[in-house]
Amino acid sequence: MxxxxxxxxxxxxxxxxxxxxxxxxxxxxxxxxxxxxxxxxxxxEERDLVRLLHEKLGVTCVDGSALNSVSQEVVALVPRELVIKHRVLPVALNNKRLTLAMVDPSDFVAIEEIGFVTGLVIVPCVATELSLSMALERYYGIKREVRYIPVAGGLRSRYIAQTEGEGAEGKGAATCGSVAPGGKEWRVSFHALCERLAEVKERRDVVTALLDYLTGEYRRAAFLILRSGSVAGVRAISQGCEIDGFSGYVADLSRLPFLQKAVQEKHFYLGELPQECIDTRLLEKLGGEVPQTVLFLPLLIDGEVVAFIYAEDRGSKLSGGMKELQQVAEKGALAFKVQALRKKIMGS
Structure with a gap:
């Protein structure tokens, strides 16, 4: 498909x-x-995806807005265990005909089982995986993975790295103060980040590329890894300058319950800096000033959290930019995986 x-x-x-x-x-x-x-x-765009699915599969499509207005009576028609098993959502009932939203309306096993259990004629329709995942959490409490978090307004603002000289766009590393030659403020675009991640040769270069991107958008940013039940600092940047000693930060995850929960649920944390971070000297390592809002965004490789991107808010950028930040985390995780595969190939 x-x-x-x-x-x-x-x-x-x-x-x-x-x-x-x-x-x-x-x-x-x-x-x-x-x-x-x-x-x-x-x-x-998701609306274009819905149109394509309709053309490709030849069945009725249902968009996210329709999935947000399903009655509780209809929701109760399909047992939760079947919803979890087949990733479906009952949408409407009309004369013993139950419209069922699915990502794969050709899944006849699911259609037959649900029809048998409910005693209804199943009319499949197609929904995008994104919309369906949000609806399943809304009606059945089935937790979404971090990749399925919607953000109104779309992608975060995309800045172009401004430098002097031919071919410099988006390629250099951030300087202290995030100022490029000629006095222009440094910004690395999302596209430039992707190009850079595709070219890196070492794992440390992945961290550098991610922090160069983040430092152009946020006052402080950091990269932390998970190892043996602990979280450890790798690198941190404040207003474009390296934070000395951050790599010496190590804390047991059991002392950071909000991060422990993020690892278990594979979900980001966005909000005020928890008191535990102050107790474990993370704030001290980051420079001591209490930020208004912080983000701990997990990097997942093969379904497991292996690291966190940390960023502090400037105004409302974090809450309005989660979609693109999730893409940044996914690109970073993919780059790490490519480095691991390259190492295996070279070592074989």
Missing amino acids: AVRLGEMMLHAGMLTPSQLEEVLRSQAAFGGRLGTNLVEMGLI
Whole structure:
């Protein structure tokens, strides 16, 4: 199904071959449907994905707004265990005909089982994986993975790295104070970050690329890794300058219950800096000033949290930019995985 959808988009001129290859690599690393990865990477709007699914599958499509207005009576028609098993949502009941939202309306096993249990005629319709995941959490309390967090307003503002000299856009490392030659404020675009991550040769270069991107947007940013039940600092930057001694920070996860929960649920933390961070000297290592809002965003490799990106808010950028920040985390995790694979190849 994934390849055929990709081919449709290629023929329609909606994707280039290189973009499709990148999406397929992301799907292989992080899972999810091809359409989900397309939306997450900003290559297609969800409404366009719905239209494509309708054309491809020849069944009725239901969008996110319709999934937000399902009655509790209809929701109760399908047992929660079947909803979890088949990832479906009952949408409407009409004369013993139950409309069922699915990401794969050709899943006849699910259709037959739910029809048998409910005693109703099942009418499948297609919904995007993103919309369905949000609806399942809304009605059944089925927790979404971090990749399925919606953000109104779309992608965060995209800044172009401004430098002097030919070919410098988005390629250099952030300087102290985030000021490029000629006095222009340094900004690394999301596209430039992706290009850079695709070219890195060492794992430490992945961390550098991520922090160079974040330091252009946030006052302080850091990268932490998980190891043997602890979280450890790798690098941190404040207003474009390296924070000395951050790599010496280590704390037991049991002393940071909010991070322990984030690891268990594979979910980000966004809010005030918890008191535990002060107790374990994280705030001291970051410079001592209490921030208004902080983000701990997990990096997942093969479904497991291996690290956290930390960022502090400037105004309301964090709350309004989660979609693109999640993409940054996914790109970083994919780059780490590529480095691990390269190391295996070279060592074999």
